[in-house]
Amino acid sequence: MSSKKLEVWITPTAKIKLKEIYNYSCRKWGKTTAKAYMSSLQATILKVANGEKTTQISPNFSTRFSYCVCKSHYIFFQVEKNRLIVATAFHTQMSVRERMNEEVIIIGREIEKGDGG
DSSP, X not given: OOSSOOEEEEOHHHHHHHHHHHHHHHHXXXXXXXXXXXXXXXXXXXXXXXXXXXXXXXXXXXXXXXXXXXXXXXEEEEEEXXXXXXXXXXXXXXXXXXXXXXXXXXXXXXXXHTOOO
């Protein structure tokens, strides 16, 4: 990963996943805990963007996207030029390979269109 800070860009799929994680956490543990959990996810994303945290590739999950683990979630990334694309996120207990196979085409289109933010 480059030592240069990357601009963070979040796909619509990742935005939906992060919102689902927040909503689930609110229901399960309350708003305070949910906010703290989301802050951890956001801090991890920023550390990757700043080159402070590395990601890895696993063919068991995806050969296109790298990932890192934060708490109970895998966060998947793609680096493109000067930006870090947050592609999606999955709970560590999910069948990530199957879920990634279901989403990879949609995520690829979102990245091509550039309609994240």
